Amino acid sequence: MRRQAAPPTATGGSPGSLDAEGPAKSPVEKAWAFVRRYPVVAVTCLVLLATLVLLQLGLELQVRVLASAYAAVIVVVRSAGMVRSLREGRWGIDLLALMAIGSTVAVGEYLAALVVILMLTGGESLENFAQGCAARELRSLLDRAPRFAHREGAGAVLEDTPIGEVAPGDVLVVRPSELVPVDGELLSDSASLDESSLTGESLPVERSRGQLLLSGSVNGEAAIRMRAAATAADSQYSRIIALVEEASNSRAPVVRLADRYAVPFTLLALAMAGTAWFLSGEPLRFAQVLVVATPCPLLIAAPVAFLAGTSQAAHKGIIIKNTRTLEQLAKAQTAVFDKTGTLTSGRPVLDEIRVAPGQGEALGNQRILQLAASAEQYSSHVLAASVIDAAKAANLSLLPVQQATESATHGVEAVCDGQGVVVGKAALVRSLSTGFREAAVHGGQLAVHVAVDGQYAGALVMKDPLRRNAVDTLARLRSLGVRNTMLLTGDAHATAAHIAEEAGIGRVQAECLPEDKVNTVAAIQERPVLMVGDGVNDAPVLAAADVGIAMGAKGATAASESADVVVMLDDVSKVAQAVAIGKRTVAVALVSIWTGIGLSLVLMAIAMTGFIPAVAGALLQELVDLATILNGLRALHGADWKPGTDLKPAPPPRPATSG
Structure with missing residues (x-):
């Protein structure tokens, strides 16, 4: 039988393994983990529950003190962070929420204040939860x-x-x-x-x-x-x-989607609230308007849509590690691909059989392959499995082997079905046979030479082929707006150019070291840039790209930990599907945001007349939140695509060029 390599271990200069996952957590442990991860949300729920219980007991004064004091603490703590953000030039959506909390506390509408706090902290927790466990970049x-x-x-x-x-x-x-x-x-x-x-x-x-x-x-x-x-x-x-x-560390932060609408929405809400106060002369009217103006649609809409989008992606074998990546996927302009294991299968296959005159012609293609595969059962060379797979694909049975001797890293000598067979490198086969001829190979090819009964029989030419759905995937990306494509690889230029031409990729950069890849991606003008790769050599460039996508199905954990998106299936078409999910998710989030803003504007207009009390306004705002949540959940569906289906016409790719 063919020898199998032992799995590497952590000692002796070999790779270690990731820690095994612990036992499943009980509901109590999960609840405690939630409290530790989101303490403010947990405390807010507890205070709100205590407030409702105390109200049932008729302890209104204690309720007022508890709720108002807690709201005041939240305002003070959050204000410090808000001031720091403003000093750094980042205007978020916290200002309007904090003003709504402060104004409701000031006029004694403490229940409304607690509801606003729950929405503020709950929305951030949803967004944080959607990001998953992406904190172990380098582990x-x-x-x-x-x-x-x-x-x-x-x-x-x-x-x-x-x-x-x-x-x-x-x-x-x-x-x-x-x-x-x-x-x-x-x-x-x-x-x-x-x-x-x-x-x-x-x-x-x-x-x-x-x-x-x-x-x-x-x-x-x-x-x-x-x-x-x-x-x-x-x-x-x-x-x-x-x-x-x-x-x-050098990757630039991306502004949250909701923050882009914060300034105009905040100014409009303050103007309407101030107008209501001025016309009525009642400060309560200011608080009533701000409660229904609380930017809960902004806080909730995008996180819910993004959580739905990441959930849909996970069901399709695509792990999106953080919500901001979805925005970058939706806006992507350039896709850069590694070659081996990404656009190609990463495992050599038989490309052709070169038959030598004389012995090779007498034996024929099938017999040469059958003899070579039979001998390769006793070889430890990495190409041996590919030769055996080729024989099985041709429905050739492996012959009995009477004896076999391996010359480490060079090849194997065997007696198969009574015939002497030598399979391996040119040097070994040349030394043990007559009539040897060096097989001419092109970029990306490798020859496995075969001699039978002391005479050279021919060569098995192996290559790493393009994935069968790679062309459809690139066409789908172009239809999604990713117009620029590039092949970036450490392989030889001739091989890279051939693969790029087959796939329809516009630009080629070959013979790159990891440093070269990082510099090349950094210099691309058409951004955001997607980088798709696997293996340790791709880890730096995946981290440097706007969106790093790792083909992690084969255990390329170094690349997976450095990437923003991990494709868990060995399927490059998932790259296009990730972009489609990103586009749909952002579109749904924007609809949710504008729906929420529109409904809030209607409620603000009514609240200006005094017909909506603060608590009732907070409850109505919950209905707005429900509408945005239900709309956001639409991101759970759609963006489904299989290679070769539903492709829009795409412009033909430019010829592959270097640089």
Whole structure:
């Protein structure tokens, strides 16, 4: 049977794992967690409940004192934060709410004050709740970072040394499936490494003695020796972590949707309330108008719509970590894609079989593939599974193997159904066969050579193909207003240009390091910018983009933790669906806001005449809130799309260009 690689562990320079989730919480624990997370909402509910109980007992004076004192505390505490915001030039919707609370307390309408407080704090809690658990930006990267290295001591004895104590010149051993702990020089004859998380190249990378190894690469099936060339802090993996931190901290804040309507609504409400007071001569009239003018539609409408939008997205396998991301998705102008694992499947497949004259022609395509796949059962090379899958897809049964010997990282020799078979790299097959010919491959292709009974038979050409729904997804994005597209990858330019042409992407930037990707995205003029990628190498640029979208289905947790949106399914069409959900959610939120404002204006006009008491006004305002909530919940539906359906005509993409 084919050998399987052991899962990496946290020690010995390999990746760690995230903490396991704890046991399910009881209702009491959930309630206590809610109180700790939203203490003001909980206390407001408690005070409101106590007020209603005391009123039933006829203790009106105690009710007045309790409610008024609590409202006064809220006004004082919130005023400090409001003043800081005003000094920073941020005019929010708190001013009108605080004036409504203060005015109702001043005229003795304490129940109305409590209702306004509940709406103020409850709306913010809804918005905060919708953001989910997005506070662990860097945890995945830090957990995966190597903690120890196997350093050779006296007498070639291995010592597990903390990664921070590794110095340039130290000789290290990297075991199979472990992460390379620091940048260094390869001392072994050869090594097969998975650098996909660093460079985006899905095919295995072969290194020979003296070549540079990058920290964060995953070693193959054979242990290797290396000489450290840098400390952990100066190595590639640590630089990626630093880039993520820097990009996350430098991301500009986005103004809340409701705040944009705060100034005109506040000025209009104050003008109407002041006019009512002036014409009637009663300060109570001022409070009555402000109560129905309390910006509950602004406080509630957008959070409810955004909560509904994020819920709908989650049901479709799209995790949107914060509500502001929905606004950015709705306004997106540019979509930037990584190649490997994003636009492509990330797993090589058989592209073609090159048959050599003589032995290859005598055997034929199917026999060559069958023999190669049978021998590859005993290979630990990462391409072995792809060869076996190709044989199964062709309905070819695997032949019995009498004996097999693997040359680590080079290939395998086997006797299959009585025939001698050699499968692997050119060097191995050339040395064990006659008539060898080097197979010409294009960008993104890799040849697996095959010899049978000592004669060269041909090559299996592998490639990482474009996802079948990638073209439809890009067309859908263009129909949604995302007119500019770009391919940004660490892969070779020839491969990147070919994939971009197939997908219909306008611009290409290839052979990029993580720093290059961050700089390129920062320089894009058409914003907001969506960046779609996976792997550790994409983590910094996902954090730097206006919206980072991680294809997290294959466990690319570093990218997932750095992103604003995580696609939990291995389906790139979910990117277009996320944009569609963002557009619909914002549209629903705006309708809710304008509906709430319109109803509030009608109530304010009536309150100016004195026909709506403050408590009744607060209750009527609750009906306005209910209308905005019900409308906001419409974001739970719609924005559904499957690749290849309901596409609007889109302009043809521009030819792929570099830069």
